[in-house]
Amino acid sequence: MARKRGERVRAILATAADLLGERGYAGVNLEDVAERLDVTKGSLYYYFASKDELVTAAIEALGAEWTDRLEALPAHGPPTERLRALLREHIRIAVREHPAALRLFLVPDEWPEPQRDRIKALRHRHDAVFRAVVEEGARTGEFAVVAVDPTLQVLHAGMSQAPLWVRTDREIEQLTETLLKLVAATA
Amino acid sequence: MARKRGERVRAILATAADLLGERGYAGVNLEDVAERLDVTKGSLYYYFASKDELVTAAIEALGAEWTDRLEALPAHGPPTERLRALLREHIRIAVREHPAALRLFLVPDEWPEPQRDRIKALRHRHDAVFRAVVEEGARTGEFAVVAVDPTLQVLHAGMSQAPLWVRTDREIEQLTETLLKLVAATA
DNA sequence: TCACATCTTGACCCATGAGTCAAACTTTGT
DNA sequence: ACAAAGTTTGACTCATGGGTCAAGATGTGA
Numbered sequence: 461m462a463r464k465r466g467e468r469v470r471a472i473l474a475t476a477a478d479l480l481g482e483r484g485y486a487g488v489n490l491e492d493v494a495e496r497l498d499v500t501k502g503s504l505y506y507y508f509a510s511k512d513e514l515v516t517a518a519i520e521a522l523g524a525e526w527t528d529r530l531e532a533l534p535a536h537g538p539p540t541e542r543l544r545a546l547l548r549e550h551i552r553i554a555v556r557e558h559p560a561a562l563r564l565f566l567v568p569d570e571w572p573e574p575q576r577d578r579i580k581a582l583r584h585r586h587d588a589v590f591r592a593v594v595e596e597g598a599r600t601g602e603f604a605v606v607a608v609d610p611t612l613q614v615l616h617a618g619m620s621q622a623p624l625w626v627r628t629d630r631e632i633e634q635l636t637e638t639l640l641k642l643v644a645a646t647a
Numbered sequence: 648m649a650r651k652r653g654e655r656v657r658a659i660l661a662t663a664a665d666l667l668g669e670r671g672y673a674g675v676n677l678e679d680v681a682e683r684l685d686v687t688k689g690s691l692y693y694y695f696a697s698k699d700e701l702v703t704a705a706i707e708a709l710g711a712e713w714t715d716r717l718e719a720l721p722a723h724g725p726p727t728e729r730l731r732a733l734l735r736e737h738i739r740i741a742v743r744e745h746p747a748a749l750r751l752f753l754v755p756d757e758w759p760e761p762q763r764d765r766i767k768a769l770r771h772r773h774d775a776v777f778r779a780v781v782e783e784g785a786r787t788g789e790f791a792v793v794a795v796d797p798t799l800q801v802l803h804a805g806m807s808q809a810p811l812w813v814r815t816d817r818e819i820e821q822l823t824e825t826l827l828k829l830v831a832a833t834a
Numbered sequence: 835t836c837a838c839a840t841c842t843t844g845a846c847c848c849a850t851g852a853g854t855c856a857a858a859c860t861t862t863g864t
Numbered sequence: 865a866c867a868a869a870g871t872t873t874g875a876c877t878c879a880t881g882g883g884t885c886a887a888g889a890t891g892t893g894a
């Protein structure tokens with residue numbers, strides 16, 4: 461049944477994403493992915509044609525789900541509140557569910573085009589969520605930014621590295637408020 | 648002569664650091680490091696006992712030189728100016744000289760203690776340079792920060808990821824000013 | 835020129851890990 | 865109960881890459 465297959469695939473992708481985050485692309489071997497799932501390597505090749513395929517799909521799946529959750533947040537209210545909610549949610553997911561995601565999206569430079577493009581598309585969609593809010597705030601004057609691009613880049617950088625130092629709820633709040641300063645009106 | 652040996656070692660470390668940044672720890676092989684230096688792998692083992700030794704030394708050397716240059720900046724004047732100079736210099740070095748340094752300091756989780764400690768010490772020294780300025784500014788009231796730790800963390804994150812998006816001088820300036828907002832007094 | 839130390843080489847060993855595949859096992863539909 | 869489809873296995877090949885080492889090359893000093 462297709463349902464069962466789908467779940468199998470999802471389990472594989474989730475495990476691969478975990479390991480990938482922990483060790484980076486070159487550090488992951490399919491033997492270990494298989495072992496964590498209590499199957500053998502050959503079995504993975506029944507679902508995926510190659511390591512690259514599996515890895516790309518894993519990154520894609522995690523990234524898509526992540527962005528889905530951000531897009532599901534309420535899209536009304538003042539930009540400051542919406543940005544705060546986005547930052548908090550993103551950092552929460554990173555810290556609590558995917559503490560190793562940092563390395564995950566750091567794609568090797570020498571990857572084949574198609575794979576890189578898929579990851580790029582992912583990043584683009586993720587970026588758009590934050591960009592919309594920042595641009596709206598800048599337009600209405602509620603935000604004061606030096607420029608939109610570097611602001612977004614620092615937001616992403618700060619969020620993605622959060623699990624390296626942040627643990628507690630209080631630290632999540634502090635990081636969120638710190639990042640909000642990037643768009644705050646200055647004295 | 649000890650002088651020649653020192654230069655040889657430095658050349659090896661620099662090459663290793665480059666490759667390491669491009670591909671990450673697991674992606675680097677000594678064969679390629681050797682080839683770039685026009686020697687054979689065996690020769691590297693005359694200077695370093697193992698891959699880990701070589702890699703750790705390479706990270707250490709690059710990191711130490713980097714921090715040296717930041718520490719050499721003038722230590723007087725108002726905190727805002729000093730922080731601006733630090734950010735600009737750090738970003739310049741990253742973008743122009745070590746665009747691939749991002750992966751370099753992302754040490755594998757399963758490394759032996761001694762190696763990890765050496766890298767940790769490096770980061771600590773680097774952090775201290777920025778911390779001193781931020782704390783001074785916060786003390787005198789020239790800076791307004793949510794908390795010192797998250798502020799420093801976001802500064803580091805933003806700087807280290809700079810080469811991913813920043814190229815031109817103008818972009819370097821914009822990123823610098825954006826990061827300065829993290830410590831700016833709010834309206 | 836000779837002896838001694840300092841490199842450098844290239845062939846070698848060995849473990850790891852990607853990818854293959856025929857055979858066996860398990861479902862599912864009839 | 866049976867057959868076809870779907871899934872898993874484990875043993876296999878092969879390339880890569882860390883690490884070793886004896887032999888040769890290059891320098892240095894007397």
